[in-house]
Amino acid sequence: MGYQLIDGKATATAIKQQIAEEVKGILSKGGKQPHLAAVLVGHDGGSETYVKNKVLACEQCGFKSTLIRFEADVTEEELLACVGQLNKDNDVDGFIVQLPLPKHIDEQKIIMAIDYRKDVDGFHPINVGRMAIGLPCFISATPLGILTLLQHYNIPTSGKKCVILGRSNIVGKPMAQLMIQKHLGDATVTVCHSRSKTLKEECREADIIIAAIGVPNFVTEDMVKEGAVVIDVGTTRVPDATAKNGFKLTGDVKFDEVAPHCSYITPVPGGVGPMTICSLMKNTLSAGKKEFYQ
Numbered sequence: 249m250g251y252q253l254i255d256g257k258a259t260a261t262a263i264k265q266q267i268a269e270e271v272k273g274i275l276s277k278g279g280k281q282p283h284l285a286a287v288l289v290g291h292d293g294g295s296e297t298y299v300k301n302k303v304l305a306c307e308q309c310g311f312k313s314t315l316i317r318f319e320a321d322v323t324e325e326e327l328l329a330c331v332g333q334l335n336k337d338n339d340v341d342g343f344i345v346q347l348p349l350p351k352h353i354d355e356q357k358i359i360m361a362i363d364y365r366k367d368v369d370g371f372h373p374i375n376v377g378r379m380a381i382g383l384p385c386f387i388s389a390t391p392l393g394i395l396t397l398l399q400h401y402n403i404p405t406s407g408k409k410c411v412i413l414g415r416s417n418i419v420g421k422p423m424a425q426l427m428i429q430k431h432l433g434d435a436t437v438t439v440c441h442s443r444s445k446t447l448k449e450e451c452r453e454a455d456i457i458i459a460a461i462g463v464p465n466f467v468t469e470d471m472v473k474e475g476a477v478v479i480d481v482g483t484t485r486v487p488d489a490t491a492k493n494g495f496k497l498t499g500d501v502k503f504d505e506v507a508p509h510c511s512y513i514t515p516v517p518g519g520v521g522p523m524t525i526c527s528l529m530k531n532t533l534s535a536g537k538k539e540f541y542q
């Protein structure tokens with residue numbers, strides 16, 4: 249059976265072009281250039297790449313960007329002070345603190361300190377809560393990117409059985425909220441995780457599988473129904489001596505054996521990853537326009 253590859257890179261490029269056009273329009277009318285700030289702690293390879301790509305995307309969209317770096321031994325107080333300054337800075341429309349943070353820093357405390365009106369990651373409890381009840385808010389970037397991809401490819405979700413693998417605050421939980429939301433996903437949603445006893449059986453019944461557990465090649469062909477839609481959020485760095493940077497970005501889905509059974513599938517890389525960054529740009533544009541909050 250032929251499957252269609254969902255091209256996240258091309259979709260993200262098209263959306264970033266639309267955003268850039270809108271920014272040109274704003275600037276031509278004397279409006280303010282959207283400004284995203286990113287806080288990066290330490291030198292984790294994955295985080296460095298994400299933040300570099302976020303800064304690059306800002307350039308592509310015509311945004312201003314500011315990168316604030318701290319060494320891994322930064323104190324919680326110093327980081328909270330930085331968040332406080334960004335909250336107050338009228339030129340900064342939105343900002344993110346790249347996760348994960350070093351163990352000695354309470355991540356939740358940092359997220360809670362962010363002004364929810366600038367929380368373009370959608371991690372603050374006010375945004376999480378507003379999303380859960382369908383109010384205007386910042387929606388976290390990966391789930392929003394996945395929803396945008398499904399819509400872009402006209403993949404129906406209404407009434408479908410959707411299985412989400414993983415229950416993280418960043419992907420699994422918000423994804424489940426969006427997929428059950430009226431007029432958004434409208435799907436029947438099952439969330440499976442490391443304690444689920446019937447994970448394989450649930451997957452086999454699914455019309456849509458969204459894998460976000462961070463276990464390379466976890467989803468195998470015996471878990472996928474013929475014609476299913478498979479979205480792979482995994483981006484684990486697996487050592488690979490033949491790769492020029494020494495690793496291969498590996499998804500949660502065993503692509504080669506699963507793809508022939510799918511109607512649609514996302515690749516890794518080039519699937520969900522670029523859409524996450526594109527959604528952050530959408531959120532930053534909304535923050536610049538003060539779309540959600542006065």
Ligand code: GUN
Pocket residue numbers: 344345346347348369389390418524
């Ligand atoms: N770490 C992994 N994904 C994300 C994200 O979307 N935002 C932030 N701030 N950190 C992350």
